[in-house]
Amino acid sequence: MSALVSEVGTRTAAAANNLVKVYGKGDTAVRALDGVNVAFQAGRFTAIMGPSGSGKSTLMHCLAGLDNVNSGAVHIGQTEITRLNDRDLTKLRRDRIGFVFQAFNLLPTLTAEQNILLGLELAGRKPDRQWFNTIVDVLGLRDRLSHRPTELSGGQQQRVACARALVARPEVIFADEPTGNLDSRSGAEVLDFLRMSVRKLGQTVIMVTHDPVAASYADRVVLLADGRLAGEIHEPTAQSVISALTRLGA
């Protein structure tokens, strides 16, 4: 496999070069990322998969600027985020990256609409109402906008979290096990939406998942094992993902 997994002729939305992340020191040190080289194209839906402990969450956190690295570089677009100070990194995360977490992470005292718009408000940006309406309608949230999170199902809460991630038109959306807390039907709705946001709305999504069915919604699966890149699958099916994971001993 080539050192840098990428496709010629497409714009790179995020990339890791020789990324090393070590937790702890001395005898107890864990090399969670051991020289990872990977690029993620703009306008694609990529899933990161691998056995438990292979470094998926660590890679996502480093790519998204949520965790610092020991060596190597992370780029978001043209920006080398591993060179930014904390203030600029916080700004970059706020302005250029969207997040969808397993636990939804909505603010309980705010309505769905307020949750969706909070990030823009904090950034002092005016929402594009047409875009907001498009997202709300596509996600089927129109009649839920005045509800608080406790008045919404898990699937609806995750759709609100997707809308919140998308409303600022981020360069990249990072989704960490977005269907982990959902039943299969609600999970399928969220995955359908993430795929549609890439195909129809031109977004870029990078998702960590344990679930081969979830990964099959992506355009490409990147496989990790022991903190290293262990392969990739284009146009994955649940079966091709299961076979690859079996080969990795997952």
Ligand SMILES: Nc1ncnc2c1ncn2[C@@H]1O[C@H](COP(=O)(O)OP(=O)(O)OP(=O)(O)O)[C@@H](O)[C@H]1O
């Ligand atoms: N904060 C931490 N301190 C020490 N070790 C850590 C820390 N976070 C992760 N690790 C270790 O780094 C390695 C990679 O962990 P990571 O969570 O990235 O893997 P993962 O592939 O996402 O795992 P899982 O599928 O189980 O969620 C593991 O050996 C883990 O125990």
